[in-house]
Amino acid sequence: DHYEPIAWEDAFALIAKHLNQLQSPNDAIFYTSGRTSNEAAFLYQLFVREYGTNNMPDCSNMCHESSGVALIETVGIGKGSVKLEDLYLADLIIIAGQNPGTNHPRMLSALEKAKRNGAKILSINPLHETGLVAFSNPQTVGGLLGAKTDLSDVFLQVRINGDVPLFKALLKLMHEEEQKNGGVFDWKFIEEKTTGVQDLLVDLEKYTLVQLADDCGLTLSQLREAAELIIRSEKIIACWAMGLTQHKNAVDNIREVVNLLLLKGSIGKPGAGTCPVRGHSNVQGDRTMGIWEMPPKSFLDSLEKQFGFQPPREHGYNTVEAIKAMHERKASVFFAMGGNFLSATPDTVYTAQALRNCSLTAHVSTKLNRSHLVTGEEALILPCLGRTDQDIQHGEAQFVSVENSMGVVHQSKGKLKPISEFLLSEPDIVRRLANAVLECKSVVDWDSYVAHYDNIRSAIERTIPGFENYNERVRKPGGFYLPNGARDGDFKTNTGKAAFSVNQYVPLKLAEEEYLMMTIRSHDQFNTTIYGLDDRYRGIYNERRVVLMNEQDVHKRGWKAGTKVDLFNYFGGVELTAPQLIILPYSIPERCVATYFPETNTLVPIDSFADRSMTPTSKTVIIQMKITD
Ligand SMILES: Nc1nc2c(c(=O)[nH]1)N[C@H]1C(S)=C(S)[C@@H](COP(=O)(O)OP(=O)(O)OC[C@H]3O[C@@H](n4cnc5c(=O)[nH]c(N)nc54)[C@H](O)[C@@H]3O)O[C@H]1N2
Ligand SMILES: Nc1nc2c(c(=O)[nH]1)N[C@H]1C(S)=C(S)[C@@H](COP(=O)(O)OP(=O)(O)OC[C@H]3O[C@@H](n4cnc5c(=O)[nH]c(N)nc54)[C@H](O)[C@@H]3O)O[C@H]1N2
Ligand SMILES: [Mo]
Numbered sequence: 209d210h211y212e213p214i215a216w217e218d219a220f221a222l223i224a225k226h227l228n229q230l231q232s233p234n235d236a237i238f239y240t241s242g243r244t245s246n247e248a249a250f251l252y253q254l255f256v257r258e259y260g261t262n263n264m265p266d267c268s269n270m271c272h273e274s275s276g277v278a279l280i281e282t283v284g285i286g287k288g289s290v291k292l293e294d295l296y297l298a299d300l301i302i303i304a305g306q307n308p309g310t311n312h313p314r315m316l317s318a319l320e321k322a323k324r325n326g327a328k329i330l331s332i333n334p335l336h337e338t339g340l341v342a343f344s345n346p347q348t349v350g351g352l353l354g355a356k357t358d359l360s361d362v363f364l365q366v367r368i369n370g371d372v373p374l375f376k377a378l379l380k381l382m383h384e385e386e387q388k389n390g391g392v393f394d395w396k397f398i399e400e401k402t403t404g405v406q407d408l409l410v411d412l413e414k415y416t417l418v419q420l421a422d423d424c425g426l427t428l429s430q431l432r433e434a435a436e437l438i439i440r441s442e443k444i445i446a447c448w449a450m451g452l453t454q455h456k457n458a459v460d461n462i463r464e465v466v467n468l469l470l471l472k473g474s475i476g477k478p479g480a481g482t483c484p485v486r487g488h489s490n491v492q493g494d495r496t497m498g499i500w501e502m503p504p505k506s507f508l509d510s511l512e513k514q515f516g517f518q519p520p521r522e523h524g525y526n527t528v529e530a531i532k533a534m535h536e537r538k539a540s541v542f543f544a545m546g547g548n549f550l551s552a553t554p555d556t557v558y559t560a561q562a563l564r565n566c567s568l569t570a571h572v573s574t575k576l577n578r579s580h581l582v583t584g585e586e587a588l589i590l591p592c593l594g595r596t597d598q599d600i601q602h603g604e605a606q607f608v609s610v611e612n613s614m615g616v617v618h619q620s621k622g623k624l625k626p627i628s629e630f631l632l633s634e635p636d637i638v639r640r641l642a643n644a645v646l647e648c649k650s651v652v653d654w655d656s657y658v659a660h661y662d663n664i665r666s667a668i669e670r671t672i673p674g675f676e677n678y679n680e681r682v683r684k685p686g687g688f689y690l691p692n693g694a695r696d697g698d699f700k701t702n703t704g705k706a707a708f709s710v711n712q713y714v715p716l717k718l719a720e721e722e723y724l725m726m727t728i729r730s731h732d733q734f735n736t737t738i739y740g741l742d743d744r745y746r747g748i749y750n751e752r753r754v755v756l757m758n759e760q761d762v763h764k765r766g767w768k769a770g771t772k773v774d775l776f777n778y779f780g781g782v783e784l785t786a787p788q789l790i791i792l793p794y795s796i797p798e799r800c801v802a803t804y805f806p807e808t809n810t811l812v813p814i815d816s817f818a819d820r821s822m823t824p825t826s827k828t829v830i831i832q833m834k835i836t837d
Contacts (some may be wrong), residue, residue: 272453274486335756573591
């Protein structure tokens with residue numbers, strides 16, 4: 209019921225006591241958010257694996273996991289294939305399920321430059337997001353004068369989760385044109401570099417354009433206009449974010465995007481390729497460093513060879529599995545390297561109970577948050593330096609490094625004086641944790657690594673391919689690129705070729721008063737950190753408990769702007785609720801509604817997740833609404 213100050217040594221001794229009395233290391237869970245540097249992440253996974261578990265769920269599980277699963281099997285690498293320069297060379301940039309104006313504002317200048325170079329933009333979104341449809345860049349003269357540019361040449365206001373039928377319709381229209389006049393598909397690329405095209409083309413015969421258009425909520429002429437852009441382009445880049453990854457069929461969404469690129473030969477050459485746009489500053493680097501509940505065998509073999517201990521081989525828990533394990537008391541220690549687990553995960557009430565069932569919950573944090581308030585029997589907050597803080601070890605200022613969405617590894621060095629002398633860096637926290645938990649049993653010389661972070665980078669260089677001369681190259685301005693087979697047209701799949709895929713979809717049937725809800729971010733938040741109550745690009749001020757709802761749907765219910773409603777659903781017989789939200793008529797397809805994350809995470813069922821990637825379906829939540837009593 210309260211926290212009190214504790215000495216660092218006592219905190220680590222307490223964690224060691226809890227971890228060392230577990231029956232199995234697999235009874236502990238080690239979560240990671242995506243801010244942790246390469247250096248801290250590498251040490252952290254090394255400690256967790258020497259301790260003996262792969263239970264390393266991370267925020268990727270809720271974010272781009274579906275992209276990773278789809279891309280690894282189709283093009284052989286779970287990351288995007290484009291560089292920033294590619295955007296400037298593209299004929300067409302597709303932006304699906306992403307709101308760059310708010311979430312990736314720096315990308316807008318790149319898109320603007322791409323447009324000046326002649327690129328067309330096709331946007332696919334249930335909302336007319338500003339930035340996609342009316343963009344004013346304050347850095348240009350037009351922007352200063354208030355003129356707005358339409359970045360999108362074609363905008364498809366797709367129904368929530370209508371992307372598979374939408375892409376199927378586009379593929380079908382491309383195929384029709386190919387059969388009629390030819391010149392649409394890149395047959396040389398398809399024959400040399402891919403497998404499975406015939407299966408895809410045969411499968412497309414099963415669908416009619418009329419049915420597909422109906423299932424994605426668009427007209428045939430809108431789809432034709434979009435297909436026309438694709439047919440005429442040779443270099444296409446597809447960008448996407450959470451609008452594609454957080455659905456039951458999210459992996460299929462992304463595989464359809466890949467199908468489109470492969471038919472056009474638009475991957476593995478300049479100006480073309482895949483661009484999953486990431487969230488946290490180092491979420492991609494953390495994966496490269498081995499923060500993964502399903503590490504590849506080659507990675508574990510390399511750890512074993514370099515460090516001489518036997519890392520656990522069985523897969524660990526992902527985020528959903530970790531919550532369930534704690535709920536069922538199969539796991540009882542929860543340790544988090546950053547993040548806000550309680551608020552970011554689905555089914556807040558269920559997850560809260562899961563955390564309360566633990567004997568210990570411990571959070572390495574830069575800011576206080578909700579997760580610190582819902583605790584195990586004992587709880588610790590371990591305050592750490594942020595990325596902007598100076599990090600001094602043995603009298604020398606250290607820097608860390610991170611990997612961005614385009615696979616560039618670069619330096620990050622804090623300059624600010626830390627607000628307290630008691631804050632520790634994340635690598636130092638891992639060092640002390642490892643020393644306390646593993647004591648002299650450890651075969652790793654933890655102290656030497658943290659004495660100078662060059663030593664951590666040397667260990668990374670020896671363990672993970674692509675980091676040759678890490679210390680030298682990371683010091684160069686701009687950093688360096690990691691190897692990326694898909695970028696070079698070298699697809700590291702089982703067959704050595706890129707794979708077309710056949711994807712199914714089951715149109716969602718909504719009952720009489722059911723709606724499809726997506727949970728989205730406002731302008732004034734970074735994930736679970738809310739800075740203010742405004743969402744200025746969407747014109748929503750001073751309120752976050754709103755339901756964006758189609759105007760006709762509002763009318764049909766006899767409601768109006770400002771009607772106060774309770775949201776609820778029954779998934780698997782359990783009632784989930786979010787009380788007292790305000791109706792806001794908005795331009796959104798019929799039967800679709802939007803609410804803000806994390807307030808409505810209470811409505812995302814714990815058992816509703818994407819096939820194969822197990823990402824919670826935060827963008828397909830079936831709900832009902834009733835007027836608040
Ligand atoms: N300012 C700010 N920046 C951020 C973040 C933040 O919270 N604030 N978060 C960071 C993180 S971790 C991430 S992952 C990214 C997230 O970046 P985004 O993915 O852009 O964030 P969301 O708000 O989840 O928006 C999803 C978009 O997809 C659309 N969408 C929803 N459902 C569907 C669908 O079924 N089909 C299609 N085609 N579109 C759909 C929504 O209308 C919305 O425009 O942003 C990162 N950057
Ligand atoms: N319904 C719904 N749920 C979602 C989503 C959605 O769209 N809808 N999006 C999902 C996505 S894409 C993501 S990425 C997750 C985000 O899940 P998380 O990464 O768990 O959540 P954040 O809100 O980013 O975490 C913020 C906290 O991280 C800590 N922190 C910040 N910087 C640092 C640092 O440098 N070091 C350390 N140690 N701590 C730090 C601070 O204490 C801060 O309070 O949420 C997911 N949840
Ligand atoms: Mo994310």
